[in-house]
Amino acid sequence: xxxxxxxxxxxGIATVALKATGPVLLGDRTLxxxxxxxxxxLAPVLLSALVVTQTVGGDNELVLDARLxxxxxxxxxxxARAPLPVVVVVAAVTTALVRLVV
Amino acid sequence: MxxxxxxxxxxxxxxxxxxxxxxxxxxxLVLSATTFAGSAQFAVTSILATSGGAAAxxxxxxxxxxxxxxxxxxxxxxxHGRRLRRLAExxxxxxxxxxxxxxxxGRFDRRLLIGAGLLLYAAWLGGTAVGVFAGKALGDPKDxxxxxxxxxxxLALLVPQVRTRQAALAAVLGGAIALALVPVTPPGVPIVAxxxxxxxxxxxxEDES
Numbered sequence: 001x002x003x004x005x006x007x008x009x010x011x012g013i014a015t016v017a018l019k020a021t022g023p024v025l026l027g028d029r030t031l032x033x034x035x036x037x038x039x040x041x042l043a044p045v046l047l048s049a050l051v052v053t054q055t056v057g058g059d060n061e062l063v064l065d066a067r068l069x070x071x072x073x074x075x076x077x078x079x080a081r082a083p084l085p086v087v088v089v090v091a092a093v094t095t096a097l098v099r100l101v102v
Numbered sequence: 103m104x105x106x107x108x109x110x111x112x113x114x115x116x117x118x119x120x121x122x123x124x125x126x127x128x129x130x131l132v133l134s135a136t137t138f139a140g141s142a143q144f145a146v147t148s149i150l151a152t153s154g155g156a157a158a159x160x161x162x163x164x165x166x167x168x169x170x171x172x173x174x175x176x177x178x179x180x181x182h183g184r185r186l187r188r189l190a191e192x193x194x195x196x197x198x199x200x201x202x203x204x205x206x207x208g209r210f211d212r213r214l215l216i217g218a219g220l221l222l223y224a225a226w227l228g229g230t231a232v233g234v235f236a237g238k239a240l241g242d243p244k245d246x247x248x249x250x251x252x253x254x255x256x257l258a259l260l261v262p263q264v265r266t267r268q269a270a271l272a273a274v275l276g277g278a279i280a281l282a283l284v285p286v287t288p289p290g291v292p293i294v295a296x297x298x299x300x301x302x303x304x305x306x307x308e309d310e311s
Contacts, residue, residue: 070250095250
């Protein structure tokens with residue numbers, strides 16, 4: 001088997017298993033109270049970490065580039081209560097323009 | 103729809119990059135169909151393209167996708183029925199479908215998760231196919247600023263999540279852990295480590311109803 005196919009198969013199976021962790025092992029079982037309070041915080045925590053890593057994340061380094069301006073413009077749109085698609089488009093256009101100029 | 107279009111474009115650029123990296127036609131499509139997570143797939147491609155070896159490519163991708171363990175646990179209660187069905191449906195969990203399905207009080211909307219997941223899955227796989235066969239005509243998604251659109255999307259979905267003081271504190275702590283680790287760990291580690299901030303939930307929140 002070639003290296004490419006070996007990687008594709010192992011990564012594919014590993015990701016399927018990771019995504020199935022909660023639904024297959026826990027399913028619709030009710031969690032005990034303290035555990036469900038922890039799980040309820042997963043959304044804000046992971047979203048916050050995604051915002052950080054996708055804005056300034058690089059390969060083992062902080063990268064400050066046009067993405068930061070895009071997210072900043074997106075934040076202004078969010079503060080102005082713009083609908084979600086508008087926020088996404090504002091962020092993309094700002095990122096593209098700043099990248100074009102800088 | 104804006105999110106699906108962006109995902110489609112990234113799928114196309116993945117197909118193009120993978121083809122250029124010598125992965126052929128079938129392997130990128132199979133990877134998109136099974137892994138369905140952009141960052142890990144791009145990491146695999148760039149490591150294989152620079153002949154970094156199978157072990158390095160696998161390790162990077164598994165690290166990047168390790169976040170799906172906590173993410174899938176957060177929505178576990180939406181999945182019912184037999185194991186095989188839960189396994190199949192859980193594959194529709196991806197950052198964007200999960201984030202769009204969050205309702206802001208720690209709960210998630212099953213129909214949104216599955217619906218957005220199906221739409222994004224089709225966009226990702228369709229985009230990959232176009233990229234593999236005809237990607238050169240499309241250009242670089244970075245020129246369109248699409249890499250700045252995703253963090254803004256996640257920020258917009260984070261805002262309604264932080265209504266309680268405890269949730270806001272956990273979000274700040276998680277973001278701080280991620281920021282501190284980005285310069286010193288491989289990509290993927292910061293997000294997984296940040297999920298430790300959830301343990302704040304063990305303390306009973308004073309402003310919870």
